[in-house]
Amino acid sequence: MRHARSSKTLGFGQFFGDSEFRRELSGFTLARIIATRPLYQVPTHTHETAHLVLVLEGAYVTTAERMEPGRAPSLVWNPPATTHRDSFLDNAGTFFTVSISDARFASVGQGGLPARPIGLSSGPPLRIARRLLRTFETWPRRSMARAEELCLELLAGLLDGELRRPEPPPWLASVGATLASRHDERLRIGDLARDAGVHPVHLIRSFQRFFGRTPGQYLRERRLEAAAVLLRTTDLPIVDVALRAGFADQSHFTRAFRGRLGVAPGAFRREVKKAG
Numbered sequence: 001m002r003h004a005r006s007s008k009t010l011g012f013g014q015f016f017g018d019s020e021f022r023r024e025l026s027g028f029t030l031a032r033i034i035a036t037r038p039l040y041q042v043p044t045h046t047h048e049t050a051h052l053v054l055v056l057e058g059a060y061v062t063t064a065e066r067m068e069p070g071r072a073p074s075l076v077w078n079p080p081a082t083t084h085r086d087s088f089l090d091n092a093g094t095f096f097t098v099s100i101s102d103a104r105f106a107s108v109g110q111g112g113l114p115a116r117p118i119g120l121s122s123g124p125p126l127r128i129a130r131r132l133l134r135t136f137e138t139w140p141r142r143s144m145a146r147a148e149e150l151c152l153e154l155l156a157g158l159l160d161g162e163l164r165r166p167e168p169p170p171w172l173a174s175v176g177a178t179l180a181s182r183h184d185e186r187l188r189i190g191d192l193a194r195d196a197g198v199h200p201v202h203l204i205r206s207f208q209r210f211f212g213r214t215p216g217q218y219l220r221e222r223r224l225e226a227a228a229v230l231l232r233t234t235d236l237p238i239v240d241v242a243l244r245a246g247f248a249d250q251s252h253f254t255r256a257f258r259g260r261l262g263v264a265p266g267a268f269r270r271e272v273k274k275a276g
Contacts, residue, residue: 012049013099016042016087020094021134025144027104028151030136032056035093037213040268041262042087050080050100050113052154054129058093064117068214073119075126076159080105082117083138090262096133098151114157125157168210171196175203179215183222184246189215223247224260231269238265 011024013029022031039061053060054143055078063084064076076086080102087093105113120126132150135143167177176190192215193200207215230236236244242253242265257265 008043008045010045010047025148027101029099031097033095035088038090039087039273040263042085044085046083050105052077052098054096056094059089062119064119066119068121071121073121075120075129078117108155128154128157170205179219180222232272
């Protein structure tokens with residue numbers, strides 16, 4: 001594994017983990033990597049160059065936009081300068097990466113590649129990525145040219161307009177914004193539906209279709225994200241963190257936090273501060 005130049009900036013072909021296998025092509029680096037840090041030990045970091053992550057084993061947590069709401073992405077595209085904390089819930093994860101050099105990225109026609117991180121659960125790019133993985137694992141010398149072709153096919157698949165999906169209607173986007181900005185309040189589906197002028201069942205179904213989770217799940221995620229920020233950036237007592245994030249009490253918060261991240265809030269705070 002190449003060691004990152006710093007804990008927060010990763011160069012071409014650099015990831016948090018140990019490389020089982022690594023192959024270099026013209027403008028591409030392919031690697032099969034074992035995760036070595038659970039989510040709470042991974043700092044916010046920036047990848048200088050574009051790359052794809054194919055999840056092989058483990059529960060992968062990503063902030064990339066899902067192209068198929070309701071389904072966990074198996075392939076994640078990250079353009080250059082992506083900043084995130086994507087990682088596995090624990091350190092029992094394996095992934096295959098395709099790193100793209102700046103020169104290759106420019107030659108493909110960067111204007112047509114997605115400008116934001118996206119997660120795919122099916123479709124041609126995922127199928128091509130799996131074929132590339134099989135080629136990578138066998139890797140006779142005669143397959144190097146085929147592997148390069150597959151890398152280019154993979155990027156061509158990301159240029160395909162079918163990756164675009166409809167935007168949520170304005171009323172639903174407004175509901176999402178309300179849940180995100182008022183996560184610390186006691187929000188009820190009936191009130192949100194009444195304000196949006198729709199039936200609660202229609203709200204839930206539409207929300208799940210476009211956002212990949214129910215309104216309640218989305219609200220809990222926003223609360224956990226807010227709590228994680230407070231744990232990283234303040235010395236507030238855990239009970240105050242829980243209340244400010246919108247949880248009813250500390251015990252409820254601790255159960256939700258441990259269930260999502262696999263670690264108690266206090267241990268999370270110690271680990272992230274140790275990681276910098």
